[in-house]
Amino acid sequence: MMAFCLTLANSFMPVAGTDIAAEVDTFYAFLLWASLVSFIILIGGMVWFLVIYKRTEDNQKSAYITHNNLAEFLWSFIPLVILLVIFYWGWVLFAKLRTPPEVVSEEIHITAMQWAWEYKYKNGKTFYSSAKDTLNVPVGKPVKIILTSKDVLHSFFIPAFRIKQDAVPGRFTEVWFEAKEKGNYIVFCTEYCGTSHSNMMIRVNVMDPEEYVAWYHSEEKVGEQSLADKGAKLYQTKACNGCHSIDGKTIVGPTFQGLYGKNREFESGSSVVADENYLKESILQSSAKIVKGYPAAMPIYQGQLDDDEIEALIEFIKSTK
Numbered sequence: 001m002m003a004f005c006l007t008l009a010n011s012f013m014p015v016a017g018t019d020i021a022a023e024v025d026t027f028y029a030f031l032l033w034a035s036l037v038s039f040i041i042l043i044g045g046m047v048w049f050l051v052i053y054k055r056t057e058d059n060q061k062s063a064y065i066t067h068n069n070l071a072e073f074l075w076s077f078i079p080l081v082i083l084l085v086i087f088y089w090g091w092v093l094f095a096k097l098r099t100p101p102e103v104v105s106e107e108i109h110i111t112a113m114q115w116a117w118e119y120k121y122k123n124g125k126t127f128y129s130s131a132k133d134t135l136n137v138p139v140g141k142p143v144k145i146i147l148t149s150k151d152v153l154h155s156f157f158i159p160a161f162r163i164k165q166d167a168v169p170g171r172f173t174e175v176w177f178e179a180k181e182k183g184n185y186i187v188f189c190t191e192y193c194g195t196s197h198s199n200m201m202i203r204v205n206v207m208d209p210e211e212y213v214a215w216y217h218s219e220e221k222v223g224e225q226s227l228a229d230k231g232a233k234l235y236q237t238k239a240c241n242g243c244h245s246i247d248g249k250t251i252v253g254p255t256f257q258g259l260y261g262k263n264r265e266f267e268s269g270s271s272v273v274a275d276e277n278y279l280k281e282s283i284l285q286s287s288a289k290i291v292k293g294y295p296a297a298m299p300i301y302q303g304q305l306d307d308d309e310i311e312a313l314i315e316f317i318k319s320t321k
């Protein structure tokens, strides 16, 4: 019975390509059935009352009832419990969808633009979706996508994985998934972004892990260098190394070693965890947050580094463990 209700409610859903997708579907099935039952009780009850309490004579009076404590309690309390269940269930699922595992197998930078996606792998492999290339990922491994946009709002949506995340200009957002089965799945841009918005429909190709590794190390779309290596070069050419070490020593500024993911305290008394957005802000406008115990001595790099360079510097900082 349960299984039948679930299958029926999910019959119009796209394939469930991840374990979480199946959980999301169960949740939706519950919502759907709960709505159906409520609908029948409410509308059915209304129609029934219309029939049985229909006035039969002109001077018929309705009964004088002021209130009914038990009925009022029940019609408030039962829906409250149901809504709390929906809230809690949705919350747990949402947290799962939003929180990537501590260790992910792949991290892919994706930059949205009018009207293509640019994929950039850690080893520097870079290509555009407009060339009809698939986004290759391994099966059964957690994959994290770090999103940003060059121009307007876009949104990265893989219906089969039940994940959706906006790509916002000037900011990094992230999303993750672990595909269950090999195959091709559709990716949509799901934020209307101009005339060729529909060209942003691409495919994610879930591959055998060995096949994926072979492709990853193949010559195809190979970048000149890995993102971290590119960042290491910038670290020298942009003179970051004059003030930041990568071996734990303090020069003028704090060391980059182990910085990513660390809790940072500021002169203002606030604190944040050093993620991509924090690193980007620190590089472009270091004065926005002054690290506690350090002078506000870092030059402003806004306008002197392009987005690709910042991405490379961030990957470099992440690689100094």
Ligand SMILES: [Cu+2]
Pocket (backbone or CB within 6 Å): 112, 113, 153, 154, 155, 189, 190, 191, 192, 193, 197, 200
């Ligand atoms: Cu778009």
